[in-house]
Amino acid sequence: MKALVFDGTLALREIPAPRPGPGEALVRVTMAGICNTDVEISRGYMGFHGVPGHEFVGIVEHSPDPAQIGARVVGEINAGCGECPFCRRGLQRHCPDRTVLGILARDGCFAEYLTLPPQNLVAVPASLADEKAVFTEPLAAAMEILEQVHVEPDQRVLVVGDGKLGLLAAMVLKLTGCSLTVVGKHPKKMRLVDSRGTAFRGVDDLAGTDEQYDVVVEASGNPSGWDLAVRRVRPRGTLVLKSTYHGPMSFNPAALVINEISVIGSRCGVFGPALRIMEQGFIDPTGLISQIVPFDRAEEAFRLSQEPGVLKVLLKF
Numbered sequence: 001m002k003a004l005v006f007d008g009t010l011a012l013r014e015i016p017a018p019r020p021g022p023g024e025a026l027v028r029v030t031m032a033g034i035c036n037t038d039v040e041i042s043r044g045y046m047g048f049h050g051v052p053g054h055e056f057v058g059i060v061e062h063s064p065d066p067a068q069i070g071a072r073v074v075g076e077i078n079a080g081c082g083e084c085p086f087c088r089r090g091l092q093r094h095c096p097d098r099t100v101l102g103i104l105a106r107d108g109c110f111a112e113y114l115t116l117p118p119q120n121l122v123a124v125p126a127s128l129a130d131e132k133a134v135f136t137e138p139l140a141a142a143m144e145i146l147e148q149v150h151v152e153p154d155q156r157v158l159v160v161g162d163g164k165l166g167l168l169a170a171m172v173l174k175l176t177g178c179s180l181t182v183v184g185k186h187p188k189k190m191r192l193v194d195s196r197g198t199a200f201r202g203v204d205d206l207a208g209t210d211e212q213y214d215v216v217v218e219a220s221g222n223p224s225g226w227d228l229a230v231r232r233v234r235p236r237g238t239l240v241l242k243s244t245y246h247g248p249m250s251f252n253p254a255a256l257v258i259n260e261i262s263v264i265g266s267r268c269g270v271f272g273p274a275l276r277i278m279e280q281g282f283i284d285p286t287g288l289i290s291q292i293v294p295f296d297r298a299e300e301a302f303r304l305s306q307e308p309g310v311l312k313v314l315l316k317f
Contacts, residue, residue, distance in 0.1 A: 001014070001015060001016070001017040001111060001112040001113055002014060002111065002112055002295065002296065003015045003051045003107075003110060003111035003112070004051065004052070004053070004110035004111070004298045004299070004302070005050065005051055006041060006042055006048065006049060006050065006051075006052055007049050007050075008049070010042050010052075010299065010302060011299065012296070012298050012299050015051075015111075017112070017113045018107060018111075018113055018114065018115045019115075020062055020115045021115065023064055023117060023118070024064075024115045024116065024117055024118070025060055025062060025063035025064070025065075025068060025115065025116055025117070025118045025121060026060070026061050026062040026063070026113060026114075026115055027056075027058040027059065027060055027061065027073065027075065027113065027114050027115070027116065027121070028058050028059045028061050028112065028113055028317075029056050029057075029058040029109050029111065029112060029113065029114060029317050030056075030057050030058050030059060030072075030130055030316075030317050031056065031057045031058075031130040031131070031133075031134045031314055031315065031316055031317065032053050032055060032056045032057075032109045032110055032134065032295075032314070032315045032317075033055035033056070033134045033135065033137075033138075033312055033313075033314050033315075034053075034055075034301060034302060034305040034312070034313045034314075034315065035053075035054065035055055035138065035164070036163060036164070036165070036221055037054070037103065037244070038052045038053060038054075038102070038110075038302075038305075039302075039305065039306055040244070041102075041103065042302070045244075046103055046104060048102075048103060048104065050102075050106075050107045050108070051102060051107035051108050051109075051110055051111045051114075052102040052103070052108050052110055053101075053102040053108035053109040053110035053111070054077045054100070054101045054102040054103060054108050054109060054137060055109065055134055055135070055136075055137045055138060056074065056075065056109035056114070056134065057072065057073070057074055057124060057130045057133045057134050058072070058073060058074075058075075058109075058114070059071070059072055059073075060073055060121065061113075063118045063121075064118055065118045068118055068121060068123075071121075071123050072123065072124045072130075072133075073121040073122060073123055073124060074121075074122050074124055074133055074134075074136040074137065074271060074275070075101065075114075075116045075120050075121050075122070076092075076116075076120045076121075076122065076137075076268070076270075076271055077100055077101040077102070077103070077120075077137060077268065078092045078093040078095070078098050078099075078100055078101075078120075078268060079092065079098060079099045079100070079101070079106060079116060079117050079120060080092030080093075080095030080097070080098045081095050081097040081098070084096065084097065093267065093268045101114070101116065110298060110315065112295075112317060122136075122271040122272060122275065124136075124275065125275060125279045127279055128275065128278055128279055131286055131289065131292070131314065132278050132284070132285065132286055133275070133278075134314060135168070135274075135278070135285040135286075135288075135312075136271050136274045136275055136278075137268075137271070137274075138164060138165055138168055139168050139172070139269075139274040139277070139278065139283065139285060140268065140269030140270055140271050140273070140274035141165065141168075141242070141266075141267065141268055141269050142165065142168040142169040142171070142172045142269070143172050143269045143270075143273055143274055143277070144266050144267070144268065144269030144270075145169060145172065145173070145217060145240055145242075145266055146172065146173075146176070147269065147270075148240070148264050148266055149215060149238055149240060149264060151173060151176045151178050151215055152176070152178070153176060153177035153178055154178075154179075155178050155179065155214040155215060156178070156179045156181070156212075156213045156214050156215075157173055157176075157178045157179065157180050157181070157213060157214065157215045157216075157217070158180075158181045158182075158183060158213040158215070158216045158217070158229075158232055158233075159173065159180070159181070159182045159183070159216075159217045159219060160183055160184075160216065160217065160218045160219060160220050160225045160228055160229050160232075161183075161184060161218070161219035161220030161221065161222075161225055161242075161243070162182060162183075162184025162185065162186050162189040162190045163184075163189075163219065163220070163221060163311070164288055164311050164312055165219045165221075165242055166182070166184065166217075166219035166220065166242075167182075167189065167190070167192055167193055167288060167311075168283075168285060168288075169217050169219055169242065170182050170193045170198070171193055171194075171283050171285070172283065173217070174193065174194060174197065174198065175282060175283075177197075178215075179197070179199075180197065180198045180199070181198070181199040181200070181201055181211075181213070182198060182199070182200050182201070183200075183201045183202070183203060183206050183228070184200075184202070184203065184220075185202065185203055186309060187200065187202070188309070189309070189311065192287045192288060192311075203228070206228070206232070207228070211232065212232055212233065212234040212237070213232055213233060213234060213237065214233075214234060214237050214238070215233075215237060215238045215239075215240065216229045216232050216233040216237065216238070216239050216240070217229075217240045217242060218239065218240065218241050218242060218243050219242040219243060220243055221243045221244070221245070222243070222245075223245055223249045223251075225243060226241075226243070226245075226249070226251065227251070229241075230251070230255050230256065230261070231255075233259070233261055234259075235259040235260060235261075236259070236260045236261070236262075237259075237261060237262070238261070238262045238263075238264060239256075239261055239262070239263045239264070240264050240266050241263060241264065241265050241266065242266050285312075288311045288312045289311070289312050289313075289314060290304075290305075290310045290311045290312060290313055291304060291310075291313050291314070292313075292314045292315075292316050293313060293314070293315055293316065294315075294316055295315045295316065295317045298315055301313050301315055
């Protein structure tokens with residue numbers, strides 16, 4: 001099968017198709033999305049070697065569950081051991097022995113086929129096109145914010161970062177009716193969020209004010225975003241950290257201690273609600289698509305995804 005493989009360099013190659021292990025399903029990938037995490041992996045993040053990619057839609061070709069065969073699915077990316085206390089509580093994402101699709105010890109979706117446990121697979125509603133369904137994983141990650149933090153309509157909320165995850169987080173937070181501000185460097189990107197009830201600020205513009213917010217979501221992927229977020233959260237406010245940073249980062253925790261800030265790490269979310277919220281029309285992420293590229297031009301697509309002003313690049317199989 002064709003696969004985009006990272007082994008110090010990223011290249012499209014022919015490799016053997018995966019054979020599902022005991023209790024695993026085989027999925028033929030029909031569409032995949034390139035994420036900033038994939039870019040960081042190509043720069044050494046997590047020390048991963050193999051097939052990256054974790055946002056996908058596909059068709060189940062083999063499964064221990066016969067009812068799944070032929071189904072169009074998306075897949076939760078964390079595969080736990082199934083036995084530890086975290087797995088028994090439904091928190092496979094924190095299983096100490098987990099594998100993570102395209103990120104940790106499991107080949108990902110930048111290939112014609114992948115394997116996952118059948119319990120990780122979630123059927124896609126017939127009304128959702130692949131171009132929407134492929135956003136399930138990042139949208140679920142954005143919706144996880146509201147699983148962790150209760151945002152009230154009268155609160156002031158700031159999203160730091162106008163990349164794909166920051167914009168999805170802003171779309172989700174708008175549903176609470178809060179007073180929302182998005183800060184970033186690209187006005188055109190920020191305008192993809194409905195402007196009704198939303199303020200858009202440039203980084204330099206916000207830096208010249210003393211504005212503070214009840215909840216700040218840091219989704220810039222840059223340590224400077226952390227610095228801005230810490231300065232803008234009010235005393236006893238909440239800072240939600242969505243970014244992961246490649247390489248070392250230093251900061252002084254004094255402001256967090258003095259102002260009694262709650263810092264919440266936020267990663268993956270549940271897929272079912274993300275699919276429903278798209279199916280019901282509350283969020284349409286397709287405005288974030290910059291280009292859809294055939295998979296045999298995957299190397300070109302990966303380079304395109306890193307160009308200034310580009311948001312989501314999709315691979316079509």
